[in-house]
Amino acid sequence: MFSLTRVCNISRFTPQIKNVCLNSSRNLQKLALRPNSNPVWKRQTLINNIKVKNLFRGTGTVAVRLSSNVSPKGQKAVGYWLLTCSGMVFVAVVLGGVTRLTESGLSMVTWKLLGEKMPRTEKEWEDEFHQYQQFPEFQIKNKDMTLSEFKFIWHMEYGHRQWGRCIGAAFLIPAAYFWARGRFKPGMKPRILAFGSLIGAQGLMGWYMVKSGLEDRFHGECDVPRVSQYRLASHLTMAFGLYTLFLWSALDHLIPAQSIQISSQTALKASRKFRMLAHTCKGMVFLTAVSGAFVAGLDAGLVYNSFPKMADKWIPDDILAYTPKISNFTENPTTVQFDHRVMGTTTLALISALWLISRRRTLPPRAYTAASAFAVMAWMQVGLGITTLLTYVPTAIAASHQSGSLALLSTAIWLSHELKKLPK
Numbered sequence: 001m002f003s004l005t006r007v008c009n010i011s012r013f014t015p016q017i018k019n020v021c022l023n024s025s026r027n028l029q030k031l032a033l034r035p036n037s038n039p040v041w042k043r044q045t046l047i048n049n050i051k052v053k054n055l056f057r058g059t060g061t062v063a064v065r066l067s068s069n070v071s072p073k074g075q076k077a078v079g080y081w082l083l084t085c086s087g088m089v090f091v092a093v094v095l096g097g098v099t100r101l102t103e104s105g106l107s108m109v110t111w112k113l114l115g116e117k118m119p120r121t122e123k124e125w126e127d128e129f130h131q132y133q134q135f136p137e138f139q140i141k142n143k144d145m146t147l148s149e150f151k152f153i154w155h156m157e158y159g160h161r162q163w164g165r166c167i168g169a170a171f172l173i174p175a176a177y178f179w180a181r182g183r184f185k186p187g188m189k190p191r192i193l194a195f196g197s198l199i200g201a202q203g204l205m206g207w208y209m210v211k212s213g214l215e216d217r218f219h220g221e222c223d224v225p226r227v228s229q230y231r232l233a234s235h236l237t238m239a240f241g242l243y244t245l246f247l248w249s250a251l252d253h254l255i256p257a258q259s260i261q262i263s264s265q266t267a268l269k270a271s272r273k274f275r276m277l278a279h280t281c282k283g284m285v286f287l288t289a290v291s292g293a294f295v296a297g298l299d300a301g302l303v304y305n306s307f308p309k310m311a312d313k314w315i316p317d318d319i320l321a322y323t324p325k326i327s328n329f330t331e332n333p334t335t336v337q338f339d340h341r342v343m344g345t346t347t348l349a350l351i352s353a354l355w356l357i358s359r360r361r362t363l364p365p366r367a368y369t370a371a372s373a374f375a376v377m378a379w380m381q382v383g384l385g386i387t388t389l390l391t392y393v394p395t396a397i398a399a400s401h402q403s404g405s406l407a408l409l410s411t412a413i414w415l416s417h418e419l420k421k422l423p424k
Contacts, residue, residue: 074183079253081174085195086246088167090406093239095160097402100296101395104156105227106137109214111207115165118158125151136218136225164206168199191249198242202235209235229297229330236293240286243406247413257421258364267362268423274354274361275419281354281374282412284347289405291340296402300333300340301393307386310338344382351378363419370415377408 070078099105109131110116119125129150132138138145175192178184184192212228251257262268295301304310319335322328328335355375358368384401391397 070183070185074181075185075253078178078183078185078188079250081178082246082250082253085167085171086243086250088163088170089239089243089246090403092160092163092167093236093243093406094399094403095163096236096239097296097399098395099156099160100232101393101398102153102156104153105160105210106135106157106213106225107132107150107153108157108161108210109135111161111210115162116158128154135214136216137213140218140223140225161206164203168203171195171199188249191245195242195245198238198245202238202242205231205235205238224299226299227297229294232297233290233293237290240289240406240409244286244409244413247410248417251414251417255366257418258366259421260362260364260423262362262423271361271363271419271422274357274363275416275422277350277354277357278371278412278416278419281347281350282409282416284343284350285405285409285412288340288343288347289409291336291343292402292405294330294336295340298331298333298336300337301389301398303333304337305389305392307341307389310334344385348378348382351375364421367415367418370411370418374408374411374415377404377411380404381408 108116119128125147129147132150132154175196179189179192209227209231212231213226218225262271304316306312308314310316316334316338319332319338320328321334322332329339330336351374355371358371363371381401381404384397384404388394388398388401
């Protein structure tokens with residue numbers, strides 16, 4: 001549980017610093033030779049010795065430190081908690097996709113930090129329905145909706161919101177406990193603060209997104225009340241970012257990256273280039289998923305339901321129909337779908353090449369398995385995407401496609417994590 005880090009030439013130090021350093025070294029040696037000594041004495045000795053770290057900054061540091069004061073069991077507990085949080089974020093993304101596909105997201109027209117009260121009586125349901133009737137989605141699109149139909153979409157949105165609050169509780173309560181008990185490794189506390197901030201920001205972004213669909217801005221004959229595709233993409237991007245950080249940190253605790261020795265400089269350079277390619281593929285997966293949010297936000301999956309061509313053309317005529325031209329990339333359903341197709345097929349090609357190259361590189365043992373899983377998941381995801389398009393976006397297949405994007409990102413994270421300890 002302890003180690004002597006770099007011991008410098010102490011002859012340059014003052015007698016006081018010399019004595020502290022030498023006494024600390026002797027005490028640690030005694031501790032190593034006395035495995036059955038008094039636990040209280042052990043703990044106090046370790047506490048005293050830890051205080052000599054960084055005694056003299058500038059002429060060389062004498063540092064006596066613990067390699068870790070967190071037990072393996074404690075690290076596992078933190079790891080399983082982080083993995084649970086990442087799994088809950090995964091479910092939240094799936095629920096969000098189903099909520100959008102069932103057009104339930106605008107059914108709740110108010111937001112409260114600690115949660116909205118669920119209607120219990122028929123009168124309360126009628127009052128809730130009356131509130132919904134004051135907003136554009138009902139007035140333009142759902143004029144014939146019954147109370148029973150409203151209850152369904154309301155429950156969908158309610159479940160999504162409550163699940164988000166459950167994530168907050170599942171994170172905050174254990175985080176406070178682990179922090180108080182000193183279970184976090186060095187460097188984890190800033191991550192914990194970042195996680196908490198992201199969870200809070202994600203909830204606020206969710207309501208900010210919903211508000212865009214409740215605004216009185218739908219006046220054209222072809223206007224369809226929907227949330228802003230920009231806010232939807234931001235909401236999904238934050239969810240993917242939070243999931244990535246949770247999963248990466250969980251892997252740090254549960255299956256730390258393996259170290260390997262590569263004697264050949266040529267082989268080492270090739271392995272490092274492979275790692276760069278793995279990170280590039282991971283970034284492409286992330287960007288393709290974000291482009292998918294624009295497809296969802298504009299219902300772009302309902303135009304040009306053919307593959308590989310779009311209406312018998314490789315490049316459709318209306319791809320740059322909007323003015324200014326730059327707006328086509330985020331507001332024109334045709335262009336948004338075209339971009340998503342191109343990014344998806346490009347990402348698939350890169351991942352396939354990555355898998356082929358991995359067979360010829362010296363990598364940690366688990367990295368080969370991760371590369372294969374990454375490639376298999378990429379082909380499955382593209383297959384789901386094409387099926388979603390050709391079948392006119394049925395809820396079940398479209399939800400599977402959105403879930404698949406997160407599963408694909410998971411394998412990308414796993415692979416890049418396995419490569420983090422390549423020799424320098």
